[in-house]
Amino acid sequence: xxxxxxxxxxxxxxxxxxxxxxxxxxxxxxxxxxxxxxxxxxxxxxxxxxxxxxxxxxxxxxxxxxxxxxxxxxxxxxxxxxxxxxxxxxxxxxxxxxxxxxxxxxxxxxxxxxxxxxxxxxxxxxxxxxxxxxxxxxxxxxxxxxxxxxxxxxxxxxxxxxxxxxxxxxxxxxxxxxxxxxxxxxxxxxxxxxxxxxxxxxxxxxxxxxxxxxxxxxxxxxxxxxxxxxxxxxxxxxxxxxxxxxxxxxxxxxxxxxxxxxxxxxxxxxxxxxxxxxxxxxxxxxxxxxxxxxxxxxxxxxxxxxxxxxxxxxxxxxxxxxxxxxxxxxxxxxxxxxxxxxxxxxxxx
Numbered sequence: 321x322x323x324x325x326x327x328x329x330x331x332x333x334x335x336x337x338x339x340x341x342x343x344x345x346x347x348x349x350x351x352x353x354x355x356x357x358x359x360x361x362x363x364x365x366x367x368x369x370x371x372x373x374x375x376x377x378x379x380x381x382x383x384x385x386x387x388x389x390x391x392x393x394x395x396x397x398x399x400x401x402x403x404x405x406x407x408x409x410x411x412x413x414x415x416x417x418x419x420x421x422x423x424x425x426x427x428x429x430x431x432x433x434x435x436x437x438x439x440x441x442x443x444x445x446x447x448x449x450x451x452x453x454x455x456x457x458x459x460x461x462x463x464x465x466x467x468x469x470x471x472x473x474x475x476x477x478x479x480x481x482x483x484x485x486x487x488x489x490x491x492x493x494x495x496x497x498x499x500x501x502x503x504x505x506x507x508x509x510x511x512x513x514x515x516x517x518x519x520x521x522x523x524x525x526x527x528x529x530x531x532x533x534x535x536x537x538x539x540x541x542x543x544x545x546x547x548x549x550x551x552x553x554x555x556x557x558x559x560x561x562x563x564x565x566x567x568x569x570x571x572x573x574x575x576x577x578x579x580x581x582x583x584x585x586x587x588x589x590x591x592x593x594x595x596x597x598x599x600x601x602x603x604x605x606x607x608x609x610x611x612x613x614x615x616x617x618x619x620x621x622x623x624x625x626x627x628x629x630x631x632x633x634x635x636x637x638x639x640x641x642x643x644x645x646x647x648x649x650x651x652x653x654x655x656x657x658x659x660x661x662x663x664x665x666x667x668x669x
Contacts, residue, residue, distance in 0.1 A: 333438040340432070340466025350464060353438070357445040358428070360458045370460040375424050375482060382487030386421035388412060392477040395667040397444060399518040401510070401529030402605070404477060405448030407669060410534050410605055411556070412481035413455045417539040418552040418608065420491045421483035423455060428462040429478035434469040444475060455534040457481075473667070489543070493570030495550040500639040501617045502567075502577060503610040505538060505624055506531070506632040508560050509588045509602030515668045517591065526587040533606035538629045542608070545623035546616035553609045556669060558660040561600040563609050564645045565659040575645045577637030579655075600647075601660050603668050611639065 338345045355364060362370050375385065392408045402410075409426065416423045428448075432441060452459060460482075510531040517528060535554065543549055555563035560582070568575045584599045592599050606629060612620055617635055624630030645657040 335432045335434060335436040335438060335441065335466055337434050337466050337468070340464060346464060353442055354430075354445060354462070354464070357442070358449040358452065358459045362425070362458055362460045363462070367461075370425070372425060372460060372482070375484065383484040386416050386419050386483045386485050387480065388415040389480045390415065390478070392479070392669060393473070393667050394515065394669055395473050396515075396518055397440060397474055399530055400514050400527065402532035403444055403447050404475060405444035405446070406451045407532055407605060408477040408479050409448055409451040409455060409457070410532050411669060412479040413457060413534040413536055414554045414605075414608075416481050416483040417534075417536040418491070418554050419485060420489040420539065420543060420552075421485045422540075423457045423481060423483040423534075423536050425458055425460040425482040426452065427480040428459050430462065430464045431472055431476040431478070432464070432466050433472050433474050434466060436474050441475065448477075451534065455536055488547075491549065491551045493551055493567055496567065496571035496573060496611050496639055497550070497613070498573060498640050499614055500550055500611050501614055501635055502564070502575060502637045502639065503612065503617070503620060503624070503633060503635050504555075504560065504583065505535075505608040505610065505630045506606075507583045507585045507588070508555065508604055508607060509584060509592065509599040511605040512559070512603040512665055512668050513588045513591050515603075516595070516665055522591075524587060524591060528585070528587050528591070531604055531606035533629055535606065535608055535629065538608060538624070538627055541623050541627050541630070542610055542612075542620055545619040546612050548613055548616060549620070550611040550613070552611075555604050555607055555609050557603050559599070559601040559603055560609065561598070561645070561657050562660045564657060567609070567611065568643070568645050571639070573639050574641040574643050575637060575639055576641040576648065576654075577645070577657075578648045579650050580648075581634050581636045583632050583634045583636075597664065600657070601664055603665075605669060614638075
């Protein structure tokens with residue numbers, strides 16, 4: 321029996337509690353399902369920790385190590401424009417990129433629910449692997465757990481991300497100055513709208529896809545066009561409005577934006593009108609809010625519009641005016657913008 325050829329799982333195979341027991345089934349899951357999709361020379365050792373000498377070397381050349389962590393609980397697991405695997409890489413890479421870091425490594429904590437179709441896990445991991453490769457990052461270490469049926473909604477992922485901030489870069493709200501410009505890299509609200517429609521199985525005339533994308537290349541494009549860029553932030557939960565409020569609060573300065581300049585897809589605006597949501601509070605997973613000195617506006621906008629992810633970029637306002645965040649409305653008024661209160665839509669990322 322020891323030499324018997326291993327039987328391939330059938331099309332209806334599902335995750336069982338034994339897959340998280342530390343025994344044979346767990347090792348088969350790791351080797352056959354995970355490593356075949358996200359394996360690389362660092363991860364393939366399957367040690368309890370990974371040694372990353374190249375990362376330390378790059379930091380010692382004058383850079384600084386950047387570290388982030390995130391968890392992903394999105395429902396449904398698969399949605400137009402993305403899935404939980406792609407989202408996990410993008411969310412982690414983007415948190416590093418917004419600090420000017422060059423992403424290098426991820427860790428992956430996988431919490432699967434008993435009864436999850438193995439095909440769903442394979443699909444999510446294949447997507448994760450493709451996205452990591454496109455972003456130039458490796459999964460360096462990980463962990464797998466299986467919990468009882470009904471505990472996590474199928475699958476949850478936890479990540480940590482490591483990168484290096486090159487010497488001379490120091491992005492942050494403390495750099496923001498009166499008169500700086502505020503730029504958003506594209507249409508807002510696509511991700512949360514796509515999740516909402518998929519979860520509720522609502523049909524609209526125009527397909528809406530999540531904007532889920534890794535922003536490392538876009539961030540480098542911005543910094544190449546304007547090295548003096550003050551800060552960048554990805555407007556995820558709470559959307560553009562909450563991100564602007566965070567910038568105002570952290571910098572101690574007011575922010576004023578023009579409603580007419582904020583780019584919103586017509587279909588997204590229509591869905592929000594019907595359901596009573598405001599697009600500026602809808603989450604994004606592939607957009608950046610950029611604050612830069614006034615003379616950086618033109619080169620940044622030119623560079624963004626030449627980038628695949630920045631073709632709909634818009635200069636939406638400036639730093640200054642009354643304390644807090646205010647929006648010049650289409651009819652000429654000044655509307656205060658406050659941070660999102662409560663929960664607009666749970667489990668969107």
